[in-house]
Amino acid sequence: MIVFSFDKSFFSEIYSLCFQTRQSGQRVIVKRVLNPLCGIQQAAVQSGLQTRFTEFKRSDDFFTENKKRLTGDFMKKVLGIVASPRKLGNSEMMIKEIGKHIPVPCELKLLRLSDFDIKPCRACYTCLFKEEHCVIKDDLHKITEAIAEADGLIVAAPTYFLGANALLKLLLDRGLSFYSYLDRFWGKPSVGIGIAGIEGKEGYTLLNIRSFLKLTMTDIKMTGMIYGALPGEIFFNEENKQIAAAMGKALFGERLETKAPSCPLCGGDTFQFIGDNRVKCMLCSNPGTVETKDGRPVFSIGRAGHELFLSKEEALQHRDWLRQMKGRFSEEKSRLKEISSAYLKGWEFIKP
């Protein structure tokens, strides 16, 4: 393997290699890769037994224009969703670090939620009937398209007041429109990382992140929580780089099973205790019981009969159930109006 720097002649080099491919019949592969050793986007030119890497910086345009022809478009597209508004903060750096360790050729693109106009869901349910479009005029479509286009997802969110910051939930609240993307979202591999400033004070951040990844219908390969308050402080601790490396490897690899007691239906590890030995999984929201076996808690959770994401069929059933609400609303309209009319007048709203 020869590593050499980019210079102008590189374009003609790729060209000539490709040209030779066609002429001699020898297999030459040109890939755009994120080099896990140095974290720089490079072009890998593989010819026979030899692979050479070269920096990509200035070859971007050339590559974009010629990508299909040069690569056959086989590189994995990875989308990193940065929920934190802090530029070059811990969430952003962690995603970039994870990206360095993905062992397959891939292209990592980042999306910072605070760069986008995401309005709150209006609960009009129109998106359930109109393919792919929410009626709200904002940037949601750009985000859902970017998720749909990606082969894998990395999500990072900071802890704000014991939970993931609100931007992640703001996006998730628009999730009724994800149903029109169901085929493109379903089963997409994902990893999620939460960052809190104080060790142990992450509250329910990880539950928020897992919930986001489940409800975007992805296949969660690994999630975790790391700590660091100042931008970059997470890497004072070398172990966090190892977590990033494990996540990078897991994204398109084997799912890392948790050793912690978990929900047998969805893998969730957060439970609400609702009396006696009865519990509820806070991820799939299904009920069950907990017993102690060999000193360890064992959770038995069963389907309650209305599932949101456990299987593709059940997700579709939920969408159909929501669609039926339109008919039910028409049927019950007069009864509902009778109830709501009693709450119409006599109250004052403070306006901005």
Ligand SMILES: Cc1cc2nc3c(=O)[nH]c(=O)nc-3n(C[C@H](O)[C@H](O)[C@H](O)COP(=O)(O)O)c2cc1C
């Ligand atoms: C509004 C706000 C609330 C926060 N609340 C918590 C908290 O409840 N627990 C905690 O451990 N850290 C909390 N933090 C610290 C951040 O989680 C921490 O600085 C993290 O590294 C931020 O990640 P970022 O650099 O990706 O934005 C809070 C930070 C802010 C700005």
